[in-house]
Amino acid sequence: MDPLKRDSSGADVVQLQEKLKSLGFNPGKIDGDFGPGTEAAVIAFQRSEGILADGVAGVKTLKALGIEPAQAAIKAVSVIDRISVNMVSKMFPFTPLDNIKKHLPDVLSALVERDLTDKNMVLMALATIRAETASFKPIDEGKSRFNTSPGGKPFDLYDNRRDLGNKGPSDGSSFKGRGFIQLTGRSNYEVIGTELKVNLIDNPAMANDSLIAARILAVYIKRKELRIKEALIEDDLKRARRLVNGGSHGLEPFVEAFRTGERLLA
Template identity: 55%
Template sequence: MRTLELILDGELMQGDDVKALQQALADRGFSPGRIDSVFGAATDAAVRAFQRSEGDLLVDGQAGPRTRARLGLARDAALPSVADEVTPLIVARMLPDAPIDNIKANLGSVLDGLRHFGLTDKTMVLMALATIAAETAGFEPLDEFRSRFNTSPGGHPFDLYDNRRDLGNRGAPDGARYKGRGYIQLTGRSNYGVIGATIGVDLEGHPDRANEAATAGLILACYLKDRELKIKSAIIERDFARARRQVNGGTHGLGNFQTAYLRGEKLI
């Protein structure tokens, strides 16, 4: 029988822990085969089947805090946090082109946003920092620059956004008013309205607030939270392009994103 190692909170899960897991799976109709206290291939398959059936769990075969809590094996579903380990010096090594003063000024707001949305596990912290590396490499919230993708030849700034129905824009001056801002370049009246309502800030009425450090941190975390499972599924498969598309819609900045993420894996 193939035996898998399952590391939970830094310790190998085995013996009675595995037996309890196997029994809980069997009780819910996901048979792991023999209840033998061995985390083998059949137990891995049963865990994955249970995770798929729940719909909102990451399908990774790992009986982490969220899966165990759903099975009634743990009270606390919180994932191990690395937020307190992230320092300006670590981020500076991940994003070597970012001024250290910007990192010191903004890192706290980024981490506070992640804490607010419960995204302080290693994967999502690295995702947030790598996303900043791709979107706003200087590690500060900023306005979108004018380019051929948002402004027509001879047109007023951001006129190509004015009538973008997919962004919820309603004509001039919506293009410029709801241009990209913050750490992830939040764009469009609809996004400003929906995310603003979620974080409790009137972004539709006051779009410039998206560049306030505390607000930008909440926007980044809110956006990632909505895509958490898809991001983690992509990262597990080492598909950085798919993870990047969850935020950008494409692969712009993919090189910076992947490089920062991989550096962070070694540093945190």
């Protein structure tokens, strides 16, 4: 059974329309044609249930409606097998090819682990790496006036940042930004480390290990998956970027990489 969406028709659509109407989401005429009325009802139901509001009745939506999909599960199409070193090199035109060869397998493995294998989520991850570290390798945060006081020790302005969970001198440098996505702060190291079953508090430098850095990236994207997908449905790359980064830093290379990937996967 394929996902039900605009221009679908038949008995499955009738069942969908009847179920929507019975739950108070009127699709209009029960005619077996998936038109704008049915789409609007599906979107309203999805928003009510906290499901990605894309107007497509896929497996999650059908199950939430109490409609059991056919034995062949409805799944988003994975593009993992289409992601090659050559393709990624076009998204990272100034990056040493050896870095992509070395780290891409770990990134793809982490995305598979978190079931982030559809086109938008894979491109989101790769474009985020382009924005955060165009070298396509996990890196340390650099010193700047925002993290280091004049004449002070590196990252001393982070030492007492309660919002980062830091507790005093040396926490700033110990838990500075690392990885593909710049994991920062004692509390983030502790929470992510616990989720990944890795002791990042005693071994914070492990956040720069290729596979661990990739898994950290995947965790961050997974946490915001629904909201990211909603932003991408509206083609709002700025909002998608902000959901991971918290701002618009690196927006231009992020958009450039994402659009290049879209063209290559078209």
